[in-house]
Amino acid sequence: xxxxxxxxxxxFRAELRAWIASNLTxxxxxxxxxxxxxxxxxxxxxxxxxxxxxxxxxxxxxxxYSHQAIFLEEMARAEAPSHLGVxxxxxxxxxxxxxxxxxxxERHLEKILSTEEIWCQGFSEPDAGSDLSAVRTSxxxxxxxxxxxxxxxxxxxxxxxxxxxxxLVTRSDPESDRHAGLTYxxxxxxxxxxxxxxxxxxxxxxxxxxxxxxxxKVPVENVIGEIGGGWQVAMTTLxxxxxxxxxxxxxxxxxxxxxxLALAKEKGATEVQRDAIAREWIGLQAVRYTNYRSxxxxxxxxxxxxxxxxxxxxxxxxxxxxxxxxxxLLGPEAQLLNGDGKPGSHVQPGYWQHQQLRSRGNxxxxxxxxxxxxxxxxxxxxxxxxx
Amino acid sequence: MEFAFTxxxxxxxxxxxxxxxxxxxxxxxxxxxxxxxxxxxxxERGGGGLSFIDEAILFEEAGRALYAGPxxxxxxxxxxxxxxxxxxxxxxxxxxxxxxxxxDRVLREDMTACVADGxxxxxxxxxxxxxxxxxxxxxxxxxxxxxxxxRLLAALAVEAAGIAQKALELGVxxxxxxxxxxxxxxxxxxxxxxxxxxxxxxxxxxxLAYWAAWCVAENDVQAPIAAAAxxxxxxxxxxxxxxxxxxVHGGIGFTWEHVLHRYYKRAQGIDAFxxxxxxxxxxxxxxLLD
Numbered sequence: 113x114x115x116x117x118x119x120x121x122x123x124f125r126a127e128l129r130a131w132i133a134s135n136l137t138x139x140x141x142x143x144x145x146x147x148x149x150x151x152x153x154x155x156x157x158x159x160x161x162x163x164x165x166x167x168x169x170x171x172x173x174x175x176x177y178s179h180q181a182i183f184l185e186e187m188a189r190a191e192a193p194s195h196l197g198v199x200x201x202x203x204x205x206x207x208x209x210x211x212x213x214x215x216x217x218e219r220h221l222e223k224i225l226s227t228e229e230i231w232c233q234g235f236s237e238p239d240a241g242s243d244l245s246a247v248r249t250s251x252x253x254x255x256x257x258x259x260x261x262x263x264x265x266x267x268x269x270x271x272x273x274x275x276x277x278x279x280l281v282t283r284s285d286p287e288s289d290r291h292a293g294l295t296y297x298x299x300x301x302x303x304x305x306x307x308x309x310x311x312x313x314x315x316x317x318x319x320x321x322x323x324x325x326x327x328x329k330v331p332v333e334n335v336i337g338e339i340g341g342g343w344q345v346a347m348t349t350l351x352x353x354x355x356x357x358x359x360x361x362x363x364x365x366x367x368x369x370x371x372x373l374a375l376a377k378e379k380g381a382t383e384v385q386r387d388a389i390a391r392e393w394i395g396l397q398a399v400r401y402t403n404y405r406s407x408x409x410x411x412x413x414x415x416x417x418x419x420x421x422x423x424x425x426x427x428x429x430x431x432x433x434x435x436x437x438x439x440x441l442l443g444p445e446a447q448l449l450n451g452d453g454k455p456g457s458h459v460q461p462g463y464w465q466h467q468q469l470r471s472r473g474n475x476x477x478x479x480x481x482x483x484x485x486x487x488x489x490x491x492x493x494x495x496x497x498x499x
Numbered sequence: 500m501e502f503a504f505t506x507x508x509x510x511x512x513x514x515x516x517x518x519x520x521x522x523x524x525x526x527x528x529x530x531x532x533x534x535x536x537x538x539x540x541x542x543e544r545g546g547g548g549l550s551f552i553d554e555a556i557l558f559e560e561a562g563r564a565l566y567a568g569p570x571x572x573x574x575x576x577x578x579x580x581x582x583x584x585x586x587x588x589x590x591x592x593x594x595x596x597x598x599x600x601x602x603d604r605v606l607r608e609d610m611t612a613c614v615a616d617g618x619x620x621x622x623x624x625x626x627x628x629x630x631x632x633x634x635x636x637x638x639x640x641x642x643x644x645x646x647x648x649x650r651l652l653a654a655l656a657v658e659a660a661g662i663a664q665k666a667l668e669l670g671v672x673x674x675x676x677x678x679x680x681x682x683x684x685x686x687x688x689x690x691x692x693x694x695x696x697x698x699x700x701x702x703x704x705x706x707l708a709y710w711a712a713w714c715v716a717e718n719d720v721q722a723p724i725a726a727a728a729x730x731x732x733x734x735x736x737x738x739x740x741x742x743x744x745x746x747v748h749g750g751i752g753f754t755w756e757h758v759l760h761r762y763y764k765r766a767q768g769i770d771a772f773x774x775x776x777x778x779x780x781x782x783x784x785x786x787l788l789d
């Protein structure tokens with residue numbers, strides 16, 4: 113057991129920190145994510161920081177997972193925006209690497225890293241949320257057998273309004289039920305018949321979208337895995353979504369708590385609030401070191417340790433508590449749209465109010481807290497299945 | 500960065516668990532025989548030449564087994580003594596001394612040691628009875644109480660993690676067997692979800708406790724804040740783990756004959772001993788905000 117960076121890790125951290133200092137401008141930091149994010153993502157790619165853990169043959173750095181963890185920590189420390197291609201890097205790319213054909217790898221992987229292709233995820237549907245096996249978007253194979261015709265609706269799709277490609281779970285066998293008969297497609301978002309409509313959420317902004325597919329042609333060479341074998345492929349995607357998430361979430365929470373501390377110093381805090389703040393800081397250390405334990409297992413065995421399975425669950429509820437604490441520190445001012453964050457403040461106007469409203473989504477997206485508790489109960493604790 | 504135990508340490512854990520399962524009431528002398536006292540002392544001082552992390556494994560297993568002898572208190576005091584001895588030790592905090600009836604000496608915050616005379620008090624946690632020291636026969640020991648205090652907090656935190664883990668296992672075992680309305684009650688989410696929460700919290704508590712143990716072992720600058728953080732959260736986790744386990748056990752969990760109340764009382768004893776969570780969070784808040 114040694115909780116310090118190894119000399120090799122320390123060198124990587126120092127080099128990265130220096131790179132961030134000379135490349136991260138205030139314009140990138142505070143600019144609109146979709147524009148400045150693209151520029152920032154390209155810089156990350158050129159410096160070799162996109163796809164750190166991807167194999168070298170696919171344009172990655174072939175680095176150990178510890179580098180990815182350090183990368184996420186340092187990015188959060190510098191308040192840097194994340195890579196615009198989060199779906200591509202964290203979900204589409206790893207799925208293509210695991211199940212894709214050589215042609216698919218050749219066509220997409222490099223472009224995912226360079227942000228030339230932005231990806232979105234077409235999994236959830238109005239009637240298939242937590243229960244992904246209920247998807248109804250149909251993919252009918254033509255008689256010639258050279259392409260599918262896709263019809264249906266997807267929902268809660270981040271980045272769809274700027275995406276070039278979509279990882280799409282469809283039902284290719286209309287007679288099938290639940291997990292069988294699903295096919296995983298790579299769909300071109302510029303194809304005729306694809307329509308994206310933004311979904312305005314409780315924060316007032318639109319991060320998510322609905323995607324409507326009307327007779328959209330998807331060539332058969334865009335199937336990932338087997339026709340009818342989409343469930344297994346989708347599980348790979350979700351494993352990656354949840355597997356690499358812990359460090360990113362912790363890094364985000366760390367930056368949030370740093371802002372909370374600054375706010376508490378500025379506004380003053382009661383004894384009760386100080387106790388609550390200390391509790392959240394302690395919880396942050398707990399989840400951070402739990403991630404390290406899980407990471408050590410991942411590096412030794414290739415599979416993350418089970419203790420990391422609670423990271424998203426804990427983080428989502430912690431982020432809700434932390435943002436609410438901030439509103440409490442701000443007092444009635446928190447209700448003003450441009451309230452917090454005077455000139456020269458550490459946050460943008462309306463920051464905490466926006467963050468608090470946004471945090472309500474944290475316990476719903478990427479696996480609701482109820483689903484995550486089911487997973488822990490059944491797969492980690494081995495309790496009898498509830499369904 | 501490597502946050503895992505070595506194979507030797509995992510082996511030590513297996514041995515400790517097997518020994519304590521077979522002989523949960525072994526006298527302290529037997530533990531001394533096994534080399535469990537002074538594990539982290541250098542060999543030339545008669546110790547095991549290992550680290551506080553190895554000791555932490557033993558504290559965790561002692562908690563899991565509800566070991567009732569003055570093991571933890573003796574083990575945290577030994578490295579502070581100028582001469583290592585064969586006595587059983589305890590410490591006095593907030594005017595109370597755990598295991599006063601079974602130890603030979605008591606170390607106090609001013610680094611004086613006293614012969615363990617005094618009154619043993621009826622205590623909720625029967626595995627760690629408290630007493631009030633009659634400090635009549637005392638002598639100077641010298642050295643730094645802060646090191647003893649940090650070892651104590653970190654040791655209590657890992658012990659709490661061991662208790663939380665056992666309470667969780669008892670709950671999982673019970674709800675996997677007990678049937679009501681024609682189903683195993685563990686299939687009901689109102690029953691399984693609190694256990695999932697206990698799992699998450701127990702792993703978090705364990706991470707904090709190991710972090711604190713590592714900081715103490717390495718004399719890291721973060722040791723004071725890590726020990727405070729770990730003690731605060733791990734103790735509360737152990738209490739909550741026992742409460743949820745009692746709840747999912749239903750009536751049987753509320754009986755004197757079931758072992759759970761003994762874990763619950765030990766957890767509450769740990770929470771109270773050396774300061775409740777709020778006391779330690781006050782220290783953490785001051786470090787962060789003042």
